[in-house]
Amino acid sequence: xxxxxxxxxxxxxxxxxxxxxxxxxxxxxxxxxxxxxxxxxxxxxxxxxxxxxxxxxxxxxxxxxxxxxxxxxxxxxxxxxxxxxxxxxxxxxxxxxxxxxxxxx
Numbered sequence: 001x002x003x004x005x006x007x008x009x010x011x012x013x014x015x016x017x018x019x020x021x022x023x024x025x026x027x028x029x030x031x032x033x034x035x036x037x038x039x040x041x042x043x044x045x046x047x048x049x050x051x052x053x054x055x056x057x058x059x060x061x062x063x064x065x066x067x068x069x070x071x072x073x074x075x076x077x078x079x080x081x082x083x084x085x086x087x088x089x090x091x092x093x094x095x096x097x098x099x100x101x102x103x104x105x
Contacts, residue, residue, distance in 0.1 A: 013043075014039040016048055031078035039103040051099050063093050080104055 001019055008023040014036045015021070042065055043051045051060050054061035070083040084101040087093065095103075 014037045014043070017043045030084070031073045031076040035069045035073040035078075036074045039065065059093055062091055063095075063103075066091055068094075070104055071097040074104060 003021050004024045004027050005018075005021060006024045008021055010027045011029075012020070012022045012032050012035060017040045020036050020040065022029075022032060022036065039051075046054070050058070051065070056062075057064055066087055070078075070087055074080055074083055080101065084104055085096055085103065087100040088095050088097045094098075
């Protein structure tokens with residue numbers, strides 16, 4: 001199930017494999033949808049509770065999950081630069097834009 005709230009703090013967020021939020025302004029952004037669907041697949045593969053445990057507590061795992069999702073997003077038309085910017089700024093990974101760009105290339 002996907003909800004499209006008008007006001008949401010981020011462009012997209014997958015809470016559970018069956019519960020996704022995409023800000024209404026991004027409703028037609030296929031690359032963002034694919035990014036969030038990647039998180040859904042990660043949750044199904046690793047079990048949701050394990051996914052969130054790793055994601056919230058371990059920078060290494062958060063980076064792994066986000067790099068995988070951003071690579072899918074880029075493959076579906078998103079800009080490498082915008083994805084690298086987001087990866088370097090939004091996830092408390094303490095990496096530079098250039099490091100993010102290298103991870104996503």
